[in-house]
Amino acid sequence: MFDLPDADILPVALEHNFWTWSAQAKVVPIPVTRAKGVYFWDVDGKRYLDFNSMTMCVNIGHGDERVINAIIEQAKALPYAAPEMATKPRALLGQLLSEITPGNLDHFMFTLGGADANENAVKLARGYTGKHKILSRYRSYHGASAGAMALTGDPRRNPWEPNLMPGVVHFLDPYRYRSTFHRTNPDISEAEFTQDYLNHLEEIIHYEDPSTISAILVESVTGTNGIIIPPLGYLQGVRALCDKYHILLIADEVMSGFGRTGKWFAVDHWDVVPDLMTMAKGLTSAYAPLGAVAMKPEIAAAYNDVVYQGGLTYTAHPISLAAAIANIKVLREDHLIEHADAMGPLLHRMLADLGEQHPSVGEVRNIGLFGIIELVRDRKTKEPMSPWNASSPEMAALRKALLENGLFIYSHWHTLLIIPPLIITEAQLAEGFSIIDKALAITDKSVRK
Numbered sequence: 001m002f003d004l005p006d007a008d009i010l011p012v013a014l015e016h017n018f019w020t021w022s023a024q025a026k027v028v029p030i031p032v033t034r035a036k037g038v039y040f041w042d043v044d045g046k047r048y049l050d051f052n053s054m055t056m057c058v059n060i061g062h063g064d065e066r067v068i069n070a071i072i073e074q075a076k077a078l079p080y081a082a083p084e085m086a087t088k089p090r091a092l093l094g095q096l097l098s099e100i101t102p103g104n105l106d107h108f109m110f111t112l113g114g115a116d117a118n119e120n121a122v123k124l125a126r127g128y129t130g131k132h133k134i135l136s137r138y139r140s141y142h143g144a145s146a147g148a149m150a151l152t153g154d155p156r157r158n159p160w161e162p163n164l165m166p167g168v169v170h171f172l173d174p175y176r177y178r179s180t181f182h183r184t185n186p187d188i189s190e191a192e193f194t195q196d197y198l199n200h201l202e203e204i205i206h207y208e209d210p211s212t213i214s215a216i217l218v219e220s221v222t223g224t225n226g227i228i229i230p231p232l233g234y235l236q237g238v239r240a241l242c243d244k245y246h247i248l249l250i251a252d253e254v255m256s257g258f259g260r261t262g263k264w265f266a267v268d269h270w271d272v273v274p275d276l277m278t279m280a281k282g283l284t285s286a287y288a289p290l291g292a293v294a295m296k297p298e299i300a301a302a303y304n305d306v307v308y309q310g311g312l313t314y315t316a317h318p319i320s321l322a323a324a325i326a327n328i329k330v331l332r333e334d335h336l337i338e339h340a341d342a343m344g345p346l347l348h349r350m351l352a353d354l355g356e357q358h359p360s361v362g363e364v365r366n367i368g369l370f371g372i373i374e375l376v377r378d379r380k381t382k383e384p385m386s387p388w389n390a391s392s393p394e395m396a397a398l399r400k401a402l403l404e405n406g407l408f409i410y411s412h413w414h415t416l417l418i419i420p421p422l423i424i425t426e427a428q429l430a431e432g433f434s435i436i437d438k439a440l441a442i443t444d445k446s447v448r449k
């Protein structure tokens with residue numbers, strides 16, 4: 001289609017592009033040319049098994065003609081309309097989302113991705129409550145714009161401090177494997193464990209003064225910071241604290257939404273209805289950029305006579321909305337939510353098998369097709385295979401070996417994340433696990449005897 005030989009993609013891209021999250025001299029991009037199902041190919045015809053759905057977003061898998069054709073049809077009919085206009089995809093997508101989102105969430109603001117969805121959720125909450133503070137967790141990522149970075153608890157925020165949105169206070173995550181509160185009491189019951197973390201949150205609410213707190217923002221299941229699955233009662237407890245202190249609950253479902261955990265949204269596992277919910281990634285399976293903020297009717301109604309001060313040129317972009325509608329249809333028609341749910345126990349068994357065979361596997365966790373392997377030097381002390389917020393020679397070598405053997409996977413510090421397209425079969429999962437199984441010899445060698 002474009003006049004550039006495949007062999008020139010990499011050199012020309014390197015000459016003229018600036019790469020995010022990267023030291024420019026160190027980037028080694030894969031020159032990718034096509035993708036289908038759970039695989040993609042580079043310019044040399046090398047095939048990669050995609051265990052990260054690219055950026056944890058291609059939920060329905062690559063190259064689905066139904067979504068591609070919806071984009072083409074919409075581009076022919078009306079590629080763009082101004083933010084103040086109503087279009088067919090805008091009408092239909094709002095209706096569709098109100099059917100699949102929890103409880104009475106029934107109004108939707110459209111953004112371009114996850115960061116601006118979170119920024120707008122915070123604006124809506126602040127405007128609605130008249131309060132300004134937001135509580136979010138340390139092990140969280142909410143996006144890279146100034147407001148979303150402030151909400152983010154993980155170290156990606158630190159280089160930009162203090163010039164970020166003020167008014168955010170962080171609290172601890174109910175992360176059982178490395179729980180600060182329970183190092184000497186690791187066998188505590190789930191109910192008590194949950195209560196300890198709810199008490200911690202309530203203490204912070206008191207210190208910060210509930211009359212200043214607008215919202216609590218949580219990733220329903222924490223993504224890059226460790227696939228931290230909330231213990232039983234935790235999200236319900238956070239909801240109850242929000243109700244008790246007149247604080248809004250915002251669920252960030254950017255990564256955990258659209259079937260990733262085996263339900264439409266992760267909050268559905270615990271029947272929790274947030275006041276605001278943000279989404280992106282799996283909303284279109286990344287066939288086109290789109291984010292959204294779902295809100296309860298009373299929040300939308302608060303702006304009936306008051307102007308909502310915010311917007312984007314590309315809000316409700318018809319091409320992206322058409323992609324989202326077709327994507328949701330694919331998720332429904334192909335029963336991919338049910339498939340992800342059914343694959344959860346299979347993934348769990350494969351993860352557990354790895355744990356049994358490799359001394360460098362400290363812990364594995366998953367919910368649906370959202371999984372993680374934590375690699376350690378010592379199972380007893382849980383010393384991670386790379387330090388906090390850093391890599392290590394072993395993790396770098398592991399990543400290289402996996403890629404060389406055709407497995408595209410996301411590795412965060414001492415962890416490997418397993419986030420494949422939801423269409424993945426048992427045989428394809430096993431194919432990826434056999435590559436991981438061989439490569440873990442690298443980290444096993446560094447386990448303390």
Ligand SMILES: Cc1ncc(COP(=O)(O)O)c(C=O)c1O
Pocket residue numbers: 112113114115116118141142143144219223224252253254255256280281
């Ligand atoms: C949980 C979560 N929230 C928000 C974001 C930000 O989304 P985006 O990169 O589309 O701005 C991400 C991106 O990875 C995410 O994982």
